[in-house]
Amino acid sequence: MNASAKPERSRLSAENWEDAALELMAEQGVGALAVEALARRLGVTKGSFYWHFRTREALLKAALERWEQYGEREVIAQIETIADPRVRLVELFRRVAHEVQPHKVYAALLKALDHPLVVPVMARVSQRRTEFLTTAFREAGLPPKEALNRARLTYAAYVGFLQLHFTLGLPRMSHEDFEAYVEHMIGTLIPA
Secondary structure (H helix, E strand, O other), X not given: OOOOOOOOHHHOOHHHHHHHHHHHHHXXXXXXXXXXXXXXXXXXXXXXXXXXXXXXXXXXXXXXHHHHHHHHHHHHHHHOOOOOHHHHHHHHHHHHHOOHHHHHHHHHHHOOOXXXXXXXXXHHHHHHHHHHHHHHHHHOOOOXXXXXXXXXXXXXXXXXXXXXXHHOOOOOOOHHHHHXXXXXXXXXXXXX
16 A cells, blocks of 8 residues: 555546555544645645545545455455464464554554544454454463453554554664564463
8 A cells, every 4th residue: 555656647546545545644643634635645636536536534434444444355364264273363463563554544543533434443443353363262272251351452452552652652662672572472462
């Protein structure tokens, strides 16, 4: 999802606008989403926007759906194919740890939980991710209640890390420290 590679004006698609919207939200927050700023970023006129979307809210809704589907299609769907639940969880932790752009969008959305289009998307995403984790922990041998609690703890650790890193701007970790942190999370949260 890189809007910096500018497509030819005649070939600009709704997806190009959605990608640019997600990039802008990741950088500056949901409130910064503006048609004029996106048109400048994409090197087109605002008229191109109205070819694909009626309103800013329609673009926001489409961009949020695109972000939500990416998590389902590109991450969860691929991880689900791993038969061993412990291996599946390890792969999930490692893969998610290195997906920077979706994390920036998530952090921006956490700051916009008062927006009526953001709330239902975040609720669905959180529910599905918690359900996926709960299932994986159950399949890894944890009893149902413990699996649910471990899933909640795992998801809370993920959201908390995003808040600390992207919202509060805590000092960046070195690559080695971050990798050690990810391995610590794997060792702490995934049952042996």
